[in-house]
Amino acid sequence: MSDESHDKAAVLVVDDEEIIRLFAKRALSMAGYHVLEAEDGIAAQAVLGEQAVDVVLTDLRMPRMGGLELMRWARKECPDPVWVILSALEHFDVAVDAVELGAFQFLTKPLSAEALRVTIRNAVDLRRLVIERERLNGELEVSNAQLRQKVEQLERLCGMLYRQAETIQTDLLRAEGIQRALLPRRAPPMEGFQVHAVYQPSQLVGGDHYDLIPVAPRRVALYVADAAGHGLSAALLSVLFNQRIRPVDEASGEPASPARVLRQVNRALLDECASQGLFVTAVYGLLDTDSGELRLASAGHPPVVVHRSKGDCTLLPHTGPALGIEEEARFKECCVRLEVGDRVLMYTDGLCDVGPAQDPLDVGRIAGEIERGGADAKGALGGLLRAVAQARGHEANEDDISVLLLEATPGNSTIDNGQRRTTHGRAPERSGDVLVGTVGDALCLSIRGRGTWTQCEPLHEVALATLDAGRDLVIDFAECNYLDSTYLGTIHELVTLADERGVPLHMQGVQPKVVGLFDELSMWRVKAHIGPDVLPMPSKLAPLSETAEDRGRTRKRILQAHEVLASLDERNREQFADVIEMLKTQQRANGKG
Template sequence: MKRALEKLGCAPVLEAADGIAAQEVLCRHADVALVLTDITMPRMDGLELLRWGREAVPGAVWIVLSGVETFDSAVAAIRLGAFDFLPKSPHSEELAVAVRNALERRQLLAERERLYLELQRKVHELEQTSEALRRDLQRAEVIQRALLPHSPPPMEGYCIQAVYRPGQHVGGDLYDVVRLGERHLAFYLADATGHGVTSAMLSVLFKQRLVLVDATSGLPLSPAAVLDAVNRSICEAHAAPGLFLTAVFGLLDTSNASLTVASAGHPPVLHLRAGRETRLVRRTGPALGLAHDAQYHEEHLQIAAGDRILLYTDGLVPSGTERDLHRLQQVLAEQRSSVQDILAQLHDAAQGAERDDVTVLLLDAHAGASWFDNGAEGRAAAASRAPRTEQDVVFYGEADEAAWLALRGRATWMQSDVFHETGQAVLAAQRPLVLDLSACEFMDSTCLGTVHELVARGGVTLVGVAPGVHALFEELSMGDVLATVRRDAPAAPELYAIGAGSSQAAVQQRILQAHEALSSLSTRNREEFRDVVESLRGDQQAGGGHG
């Protein structure tokens, strides 16, 4: 048998007189590819050896040798996991086929295992990438909302309402209402093509290139001039095909109640005139970013008391048919119909799972309360309906005067990265930030250091600091943090949970930076956190800066 195997190219071929001896050989050579064993042997038979070997040498393939009198035992061996059995003594051709098939099976099993492990690795990488993208989009949403107006400007004899709802975390819709001097009120809506990050970046480019006032005279530019200038600027900034925006711009002169409107490929503006037929202001020029030499015209409207002006993006009436426009006019004409009523009757009823971005702006020619709803509460309400877990620690919300971040329960290094990055995004957008610690029972040193880093940037106020957390601030000489604590906390907006999911490298870097920040505050802190900082720095250097 040994000589036959060697002729087949198997080398080296190891021998053992019985099951016990085979155990010793296999323990010394765990990489054995193929085991041929008789069933009847002294001290330990082939079946017992097989039972042991399936656990001890899982990479080996087994073939049993059986005589007529042990045929039933050979069948039992197959049930135990043997690949094949051969009658004693096998012909060379039988042996060659069985050995070749057994080794091929072993190779296939090894390849399957390799592919399975590779698939697991790829799935893990995709999960990490997906989580990183989700967190990036979540933080991009924070930044994009900071570009939207939060408080309506003062206006006598008029009130304005606006609702903004992105279809995803970020969207391509953008709006603003700006007071220009004592007489003029400028407002606009823009809608970038597509959805998600691409459209959001295009809308940011639009806002960046928008100029409302003549640099020489200081007077408001006409709507046509505004659209003409921003169109040329966008065309010069990119030449990518298929990227464009629609926009509508209005300039209201409150001294004589005249409104000038220019529309760059945007859905019709509705002018509901009290007691008269509704007027539609259709596009007065092409969409922005399509043609460098595009020309824009203007429509002039006279606003009477009780009139209503409605601007909206195409997410409100995606089809844009005359029938839908007529339905929109009916809803607008309904007495006391608000922007939220319009959204509920048209957008929410028509949209399915794939929701489009939608923004609606309503100007009423009468005194009343003005407000902007940028969707933070709506998203918070949706989040509040989702199942909450005990791991929810970091929460976010928007108020008119500031963005809010809250830590609840026990805040540790596991939430520090998402807490830090969200706070940094708010401050980078130059929005005031309120840190609500009213429900925070405990903060570890990483979270404490992160709070110090955020406060050091400026624009941060702490509210609801419990005595235990306040004592930690005092113990670690966090004087700058203590100076920002307010006792008279304003009412918090509704907050929604932000999930943690940072990579190991990001968390490790966050822990190091937080402890470095604490170490810089006092000699006592430096001594207390020295070992932690040195250990983290050593780990980072050993890993080449990667986790």
């Protein structure tokens, strides 16, 4: 009966005995194979040179050329067929030699038709498996070549994105400098009064703005404004608001009333940039330092807190809508007369938007903090900001914060606009910069900005050399706000090596967001190396020298870092399983490329 699964498989029978060839041909033809014959090795060479053969069934002892010599020739000239050895029992040792040359199986004479068919069927199966493997390997090589092209494209795109990010970072730093330059650098003379101001943007640039403007003898305009949103668009809107403030009436030369100032700004914003979602909240006041009268108008802004020296506290709500929304908006004014020791707090909503939902830092708590501040106005403001930081916990500012605290008491005013993050004319350090220096025998590494995979290989190399030398290693994260998974895995690997070798490794200045990443990935060993003490860093730090680009080493570092993270717990293993498999596939592809 024909074996349909092996139809058209070609079998070459090589034997100097015609009766053996005829027996094998009859048995295999009945099973559906295409059978070819050759009387010895020389004749078999001719057949193999002309036709594709799947299996060769050959005797070992034949005139002119035996089976072993034929196999040696075929290994170079015709390596594809599967070889089955046919031999008498007395030739058993030679048959074993043939198997070592690569023969699939051997049969002994006299032949059994059933044993022959089973052996040939298995040999054909093997041949077809080899063909299928070669086909799949060919497809895999094509896929790997395509994958390598895509990886190279992604690496080029990543490089372009990093360069664009550096350009954007430079522009943002310059914009920050411009925006801070628009804030007051010092308070104007305010006889009988003092004012303390603090500005804390949540990003490099923000939507908050405030100012203190002398508009006439013993008359000072003061305002706090908050443009909708965060970042660059909010910053530009706040700058536009600042440019459209007209604190003095152009016709009379007298200080403009707060309501008039807000009406004018509202019209300007609607004329120049009316758009859904673009608006500004603001509170504007005009202070007469002689009489202590403070006139206020508020456009959708958080309540002004008036705290009397006798302990009473009043909240003054907004007196009109936010600016840039309603064309015919009207703004009322309220007037308070300040006595000695009275305080007025004007602020943006970033001061309130902190703390858990069940216990927010609301206006009532803000007023309470001002009251608890005691006689020192500056100290009271400092206490309020500490309460904000405590309520925020480890989270970074999600909104800009601007605060003005006015007190009817003679004293020195203070302005705190924070420190400008400047590059001093240089391009900003790119994401993941590592600076290196030494203090005594210890090597100090300072991680700056966003730590990404691009710096992990040189970081690992220099840190590993330090640990190999038994030198202390200090890693400072004070200016690092993010680490990607490759960076995290590399840090964990270095900490583990330090522990195994008994070399001190100290981590400091770790920001709350980075600590959160350690917690998320169960990096408890790393957290144990975060010290409470901040060790002094070198006065001079130099950029870490980069090694020549070696994509193979970089890919290996990325893979190894993710394998480290995956080993920490089951959740990590599941999270990074696909990533690790992709990296291993890519590594195999590059090994063949």
